[in-house]
Amino acid sequence: MIPALFIPLLGGGVAVDNRSSVRLLISQPVCGGLLAGLVLGNPLEGFLAGALLQMIFLGMIPVRGIAAPDLPLGGVVAGALSILAQRSMNVDPTAKGLILFLSLAAAIIVASAGRAAHRLWESRSYFLTEGALRLAGAGRFRLASALHFSTVPVHFAIGFALTAGAVLGGVPAIVRIVEAISGKWCDPLRSLPVLLPFIGAGALLALNLTRVRIVLYLAGFCAVFLVMFFRG
Amino acid sequence: MENVRREEAVWTEAGNAPSGARHSRSAVLKEHGNAIWRLFFIQSSRNERTLDGLGLFAVLEPFLRRWAHSRENAKAVARAHLGYFNAGLYLSSMVAGVVVNMEGRRARGEPVTTEGIDRVATALSSVLAARANYFFDALLIPLGLTIASISAIYGSYIGLVFFLVLYNFYHFRSRIGGYCKGVELGEGVGGAFVGRLFREERLVAGCSAFASGVFAALLFVQARSAGGTAFVVWGAVAIASALALEKKLSRVWSVTAILCATALYLVVYPFVYTKFR
Numbered sequence: 050m051i052p053a054l055f056i057p058l059l060g061g062g063v064a065v066d067n068r069s070s071v072r073l074l075i076s077q078p079v080c081g082g083l084l085a086g087l088v089l090g091n092p093l094e095g096f097l098a099g100a101l102l103q104m105i106f107l108g109m110i111p112v113r114g115i116a117a118p119d120l121p122l123g124g125v126v127a128g129a130l131s132i133l134a135q136r137s138m139n140v141d142p143t144a145k146g147l148i149l150f151l152s153l154a155a156a157i158i159v160a161s162a163g164r165a166a167h168r169l170w171e172s173r174s175y176f177l178t179e180g181a182l183r184l185a186g187a188g189r190f191r192l193a194s195a196l197h198f199s200t201v202p203v204h205f206a207i208g209f210a211l212t213a214g215a216v217l218g219g220v221p222a223i224v225r226i227v228e229a230i231s232g233k234w235c236d237p238l239r240s241l242p243v244l245l246p247f248i249g250a251g252a253l254l255a256l257n258l259t260r261v262r263i264v265l266y267l268a269g270f271c272a273v274f275l276v277m278f279f280r281g
Numbered sequence: 282m283e284n285v286r287r288e289e290a291v292w293t294e295a296g297n298a299p300s301g302a303r304h305s306r307s308a309v310l311k312e313h314g315n316a317i318w319r320l321f322f323i324q325s326s327r328n329e330r331t332l333d334g335l336g337l338f339a340v341l342e343p344f345l346r347r348w349a350h351s352r353e354n355a356k357a358v359a360r361a362h363l364g365y366f367n368a369g370l371y372l373s374s375m376v377a378g379v380v381v382n383m384e385g386r387r388a389r390g391e392p393v394t395t396e397g398i399d400r401v402a403t404a405l406s407s408v409l410a411a412r413a414n415y416f417f418d419a420l421l422i423p424l425g426l427t428i429a430s431i432s433a434i435y436g437s438y439i440g441l442v443f444f445l446v447l448y449n450f451y452h453f454r455s456r457i458g459g460y461c462k463g464v465e466l467g468e469g470v471g472g473a474f475v476g477r478l479f480r481e482e483r484l485v486a487g488c489s490a491f492a493s494g495v496f497a498a499l500l501f502v503q504a505r506s507a508g509g510t511a512f513v514v515w516g517a518v519a520i521a522s523a524l525a526l527e528k529k530l531s532r533v534w535s536v537t538a539i540l541c542a543t544a545l546y547l548v549v550y551p552f553v554y555t556k557f558r
Contacts, residue, residue: 070324070336070370074422074448079429079441093436100433105540107426108493109532110418118533150544157540161533174328178335178363185359188352190342193359197339200326237547243507244547246430246500247516248539251523252532253493256423262490269494277502 055088056129057213063121064208068167069201078124078156079103085128094135095128098149101242102127102156107249108256119163122208126215127156133216134223144231146238151223153245159215166207174200313464315343316381320374320456332367340377341384348388358384361395366402369410371417371455372478376405378463379470386467401468408475413455416479421451424489427496434499511554515546 063076063084074080082099086092102124111117130152135145177196184193257266323336341362349355368376380402387393425444432440463470497520504512519539526535 068325069322071321072370072452074445074452077426077444079426079433080445083438083441096433096438096441097436100430103426104430104433105536106532107430107496108423110423146547150540153540154537157533157537171327172329174326175330177326178328178331181335181338182360182363185338185363186356188356190345190355190359193363194339194342197326197335198322201322204325234548237551238544240507240512240547241544243500243504243512244515244519244543245540246434246496247504247519248523248536249430250493250497250500250516251520252527253423253427253496254520255524255527256419257490257493262486265487265490266494266497269491269496270498271494272491273495273498273502 052089053129053133053216056085056125056216057209059084059088060122060125060212061205061209063125064119064163064204065201067119067121068204068207076121076124077103078106078120078127081121081124082128085125086132089129089132091132094132097242098127098131098152099124101149101245102153104246104249105153106252107246108252110256117164118157118160119167119208119211120160122163122211122215123156123160125212126159126219127152129212129216130155130219130223133220134227137220137224138228141231143233143236143239144227146241147227147231147235148223149241150238151226152219153241155215155219155223159211163207163211166211170203170207313460316340316377317374317457317460319343320377320460323373323377324370331363331365333373334362334364334366337366337373337377337380338363341380344381344384348384350388358395361399364399366406367410368402368406369414371413371452372409372459373406374456375409375459375463375470376402378460378465379405379467380463382464382467401471405468405471405475408471409478412475412478416482416485417448417451417455420482420485420489421448424485424492427489427492431492431496431499434503511550515543519543 059081063081065071066073066076075084078099079096079102080099082102083092083096085099086095089095102120106118106120109117131149134148134152177200181193181196184190184196254266257263319340319342323340324333326335326339327333328335338359342359345355345359349358362380366373366376380398383393383398383401387395387398425448429440429444432438432443462474466474501513501516504516522539522542523535526538529535530538
């Protein structure tokens with residue numbers, strides 16, 4: 050259980066990378082899932098859950114004025130929940146798909162909550178600039194600058210709180226739901242990783258719907274089948 | 282030799298004290314280093330009214346006392362840079378470099394006005410933000426993530442490593458290199474220089490389109506081997522739904538809708554198939 054305590058710290062870390070504009074992109078879901086898996090001792094499981102969330106949201110471009118969901122938090126939560134929920138119960142192999150489905154749903158909720166929290170912060174944080182103006186007027190430049198950096202712990206705290214809440218509340222909730230409703234009927238859900246990435250493929254196709262790029266898109270599409278044909 | 286001289290010009294142009302006294306190179310480097318690490322937090326205090334104004338101020342803060350002739354002058358310079366600032370993420374560092382260059386020249390007595398600096402910063406901000414956002418958000422990141430996803434389909438981390446290396450190469454080049462260019466060229470970064478930015482844009486766009494096609498084809502191949510024609514058909518339906526919902530719903534809602542529909546399909550299909558077989 051001790052490694053699970055590090056998951057909120059990881060959530061805070063990816064929130065800083067994403068929202069404080071460090072932006073090394075180690076916070077992308079595919080990376081966050083892997084890091085969560087490493088912390089919990091099951092890197093491949095975490096990586097696959099994070100990668101699945103990443104593939105679902107492939108091709109999403111942040112448009113001005115429209116805040117993007119906090120996918121970095123979602124990646125960590127998806128990876129952590131799918132590992133911890135499977136660990137917390139004697140997993141019936143048929144329930145694995147259901148656990149993955151619920152983990153992804155929780156990840157999307159956390160990503161949306163992260164966006165909402167961040168928008169709320171952005172709409173209220175002008176007081177810092179006002180404070181900095183007052184301090185600059187008094188010649189206290191270093192303190193005015195420190196006000197800017199005081200926001201980094203805020204981003205960390207938002208990421209930490211949301212991830213901690215998701216792990217503390219999400220794992221028991223998923224376990225209860227799975228215990229209550231799982232059965233043979235949910236076995237086909239194991240195929241979710243095969244079908245869900247098509248959502249991202251659709252968004253990528255939308256990105257490439259221009260005259261030149263669609264030709265290259267089709268070339269890439271056909272190239273795979275050509276290779277498979279010649280390989281027999 | 283010429284390079285060395287040019288390099289020296291870069292670092293001394295902005296950092297000189299108004300008195301004209303020369304500082305050691307290490308002191309100047311230290312001063313710019315102080316600005317460069319701050320650039321990586323420039324959007325930390327983003328708010329709806331002034332966006333990254335406070336972030337720009339935090340980047341310029343180490344220079345304020347050098348630029349000002351008096352305490353009152355320093356306060357005026359500080360207030361001038363605490364207004365609205367929005368240059369996106371990747372090339373805001375270049376705009377910050379330009380501001381450092383121009384303020385440095387103004388401090389040395391050259392005919393540069395606060396309004397002039399503001400005008401140049403505003404004009405550059407929109408142009409640079411548009412170019413950088415398109416290159417990173419619409420081309421480079423989708424390309425890298427598509428490659429990472431292709432390798433993830435086979436459970437491999439190689440694509441992820443490739444993505445991080447590719448992205449961060451351009452990322453650091455834009456943020457640190459952009460700042461140095463801004464300091465070196467001042468308002469000269471406008472015009473032809475902006476046109477030459479990200480020259481590999483078309484190549485990256487082409488690779489991105491090709492990789493997207495490969496990704497889609499591999500998904501169909503995987504679906505065929507996992508569930509036969511039924512999965513291939515559902516994959517095509519999911520792609521069509523994502524395309525159709527793109528303009529109608531937000532991404533989160535369209536993803537949620539298709540996620541639930543796919544789960545329902547997977548659960549219901551075997552029953553229907555067995556019954557009608």
